[in-house]
Amino acid sequence: MRVAIVGTGVAGLTCAHLLHPEHEITVFESSARPGGHAHTIDVREGGRAHAVDTGFIVYNERNYPIFSSLLRELGVATRPSDMSFAVSDETAGIEWRGSSPASIFAQPANLARPAFLRMLRDVTRFNRAARELLEHGADLDYTLAEFLADGRWSKGFHDWYLIPMGSAIWSADPAVFTDFPAVAFARFFFNHGLLGLGDRPQWRTILGGSQTYVRAILEPLGERVRLDTSVTRVQRTSGGVELATSRGELEPFDHVVIATHSDQALAMLDEPTDDEREILGAIKYRANTATVHTDDALLPTRPRARASWNWRQGRNGAPPTLTYDLSRLQGIASTRPICLTLNGLDAVRPEHVVETMVYEHPVYNVEAMKAQRRHAEIDGRRGVSFAGAYWGYGFHEDGARSAVEVARRLGASWVKEQL
Ligand SMILES: Cc1cc2nc3c(=O)[nH]c(=O)nc-3n(C[C@H](O)[C@H](O)[C@H](O)COP(=O)(O)OP(=O)(O)OC[C@H]3O[C@@H](n4cnc5c(N)ncnc54)[C@H](O)[C@@H]3O)c2cc1C
Numbered sequence: 001m002r003v004a005i006v007g008t009g010v011a012g013l014t015c016a017h018l019l020h021p022e023h024e025i026t027v028f029e030s031s032a033r034p035g036g037h038a039h040t041i042d043v044r045e046g047g048r049a050h051a052v053d054t055g056f057i058v059y060n061e062r063n064y065p066i067f068s069s070l071l072r073e074l075g076v077a078t079r080p081s082d083m084s085f086a087v088s089d090e091t092a093g094i095e096w097r098g099s100s101p102a103s104i105f106a107q108p109a110n111l112a113r114p115a116f117l118r119m120l121r122d123v124t125r126f127n128r129a130a131r132e133l134l135e136h137g138a139d140l141d142y143t144l145a146e147f148l149a150d151g152r153w154s155k156g157f158h159d160w161y162l163i164p165m166g167s168a169i170w171s172a173d174p175a176v177f178t179d180f181p182a183v184a185f186a187r188f189f190f191n192h193g194l195l196g197l198g199d200r201p202q203w204r205t206i207l208g209g210s211q212t213y214v215r216a217i218l219e220p221l222g223e224r225v226r227l228d229t230s231v232t233r234v235q236r237t238s239g240g241v242e243l244a245t246s247r248g249e250l251e252p253f254d255h256v257v258i259a260t261h262s263d264q265a266l267a268m269l270d271e272p273t274d275d276e277r278e279i280l281g282a283i284k285y286r287a288n289t290a291t292v293h294t295d296d297a298l299l300p301t302r303p304r305a306r307a308s309w310n311w312r313q314g315r316n317g318a319p320p321t322l323t324y325d326l327s328r329l330q331g332i333a334s335t336r337p338i339c340l341t342l343n344g345l346d347a348v349r350p351e352h353v354v355e356t357m358v359y360e361h362p363v364y365n366v367e368a369m370k371a372q373r374r375h376a377e378i379d380g381r382r383g384v385s386f387a388g389a390y391w392g393y394g395f396h397e398d399g400a401r402s403a404v405e406v407a408r409r410l411g412a413s414w415v416k417e418q419l
Contacts, residue, residue: 003410004028004243004253006231006268009036010056010396011387012259013217014070014403018412019257020221026253027221028245030230034218037389038396040209041292043338043354050332051209054292054340055359056396057329058083060201063192064397066404074216077207081329083200084307087164088300090315094160095305107302119156126157127195130186138183141366145178164311165194168322170394171288171342171361179365188393205330234258234384235270241383257406259387259399261285261360269384276378282371283390285360291345294336295352298323298344314347321347362390380409 001023005015008029016027033039037055044050058081061068071078086097094116095107110116129151144166148158166185167174186195193199206212218225230246234256241256243249258265266272266280298321299306310323321344327337341348345356362368372391379385385406392398408415 001254001410002026002240002252004231004241004251004256005259006234006243006256007036007259007388008034008214008218008225008227009259009388010038010067010399011389011403012036012257013038013214014066014400015257015259015387015406016221016225017070017217018403018407018414019410020224021414022412023410025221025224026251027225028229028231028243029225029227030246032228034225034227035211035214037359038210038214039357040211041355043292043334045334045336050327050334050338051211052292052326052332052338053205053209053330054290054326054355054357056210057081057324057326058203058205059396060203062201064395064400066400067397070400071206071213074213076213076216078204079207079331081203081205081331082308083203083329084309085165085168086300086305086307086310087160087313088305088310089160089313091313092159095300095302096160097300097305097307107305115154115156116160118154119160122154122157123161125151126153126162130189130195133183133186134190140181140183140369142182143178143366144180144182144185147182148178159313164313164320167320168309168311170364171286171322171359172363173286174320176363176365181364181366181369184364184369184393209330231258231268233270234268236382236384253383255383255385255410257385257387257403259403261388262362262386262390265386265388273378273381275374279371279374279378280386283368284363285390286363287358287360288342289345289356290359291341291348291356292326292354293339293341293348293352294334294354295339295348296337297349298339298341298347299325299337312344318347319343362394364394380406385409 003023003025005012005027039055040051040053042049043052088095163174167177189195233244235242240254243251262280262283299310308325308329313320321341323339323341325337327334387402387406389399391402
């Protein structure tokens with residue numbers, strides 16, 4: 001069968017890897033660089049170049065079984081990572097890191113701060129309440145905002161724990177993050193060992209950066225991958241599907257896997273059905289500016305309070321920033337920490353900026369999660385399948401899993417042998 005795959009993020013790459021042994025595939029990528037959010041750049045320091053991941057960074061074997069088996073099969077080497085989280089609130093004068101009692105009280109004054117101690121009690125209460133929510137079940141319509149209103153949680157719990165953690169994990173707008181369905185939030189926290197101590201998976205990063213696995217998948221595909229070639233239109237015909245590209249080509253295929261974001265998928269469909277419009281249109285994206293830099297002023301002031309993920313609420317209602325310490329996450333021995341800050345370009349001293357890019361993340365709310373449940377209504381119909389991390393929680397495993405579902409339907413032997 002002639003199969004076109006649109007996009008070379010983890011979803012498109014996994015599709016290509018699984019389908020190329022059995023089908024005649026062609027992969028289209030609008031960018032000159034393959035990988036989508038798997039994006040490694042070289043950061044130079046003295047005579048050395050550090051391979052730094054700016055999009056996808058970490059995974060773990062427990063929550064990423066498909067992606068992990070892919071890495072094992074490709075022979076890609078990985079290393080353990082440090083997944084700590086810190087919060088600073090400059091107005092309240094709070095800094096803390098949630099790794100150990102010593103780091104929770106990295107700022108000794110917190111021991112005598114009732115609002116901080118109440119937050120810690122509320123975290124324990126929340127862990128219990130979230131488990132109960134999962135046991136008793138809840139409707140997808142029941143949002144985190146309603147859950148919070150029902151539980152009389154403290155402001156400290158809201159400002160220094162729940163909103164920083166949730167908005168950081170999903171690169172979400174903190175102002176609307178509580179639109180997230182409560183039960184889906186609780187399930188994610190439970191699955192990732194975030195509802196208590198001692199059950200955390202070991203997170204890992206890829207040696208040499210995510211580009212290592214991207215190259216390993218692309219290597220056997222050769223000329224079947226067309227970079228710098230946008231698919232501009234996907235049209236169903238009586239004999240299959242026809243693709244138009246930015247290079248002016250018009251090519252027929254038996255099947256097309258659109259492995260882009262939902263909004264991009266909808267935009268390229270010629271005459272989308274009502275279901276496609278409703279479902280793909282309900283899963284929206286938000287653009288985030290990502291700045292790679294070496295400005296340690298974006299990290300907490302106390303070294304003991306510094307973590308791999310650092311949430312900072314500035315003064316006078318300035319929008320919060322999230323700074324990943326990539327050196328710590330990837331085990332890079334750089335002289336200054338190499339960091340990535342989301343949505344804080346103005347806060348980074350210009351002399352420390354290395355590169356700025358924009359990434360889009362899915363926005364999760366009730367409407368989006370209800371649309372995900374209707375995936376089967378549009379998937380694989382009339383020669384078009386849809387893959388992408390947006391069908392799950394937005395992470396690498398979700399992208400890989402969506403690709404496996406497509407490949408299973410198209411008869412890929414990998415799925416039978418490996419899963
Ligand atoms: C800063 C950041 C940090 C992250 N950290 C992690 C992490 O540590 N762990 C984790 O699991 N996830 C992380 N993620 C989430 C990440 O988004 C997903 O894991 C995943 O990489 C998304 O894959 P995807 O294939 O769905 O989309 P993408 O990777 O975005 O791929 C879509 C591809 O389609 C191409 N495309 C779009 N339109 C067209 C067209 N018309 N024609 C041809 N090609 C087209 C795009 O150029 C792109 O290459 C992070 C994301 C960001 C931005």
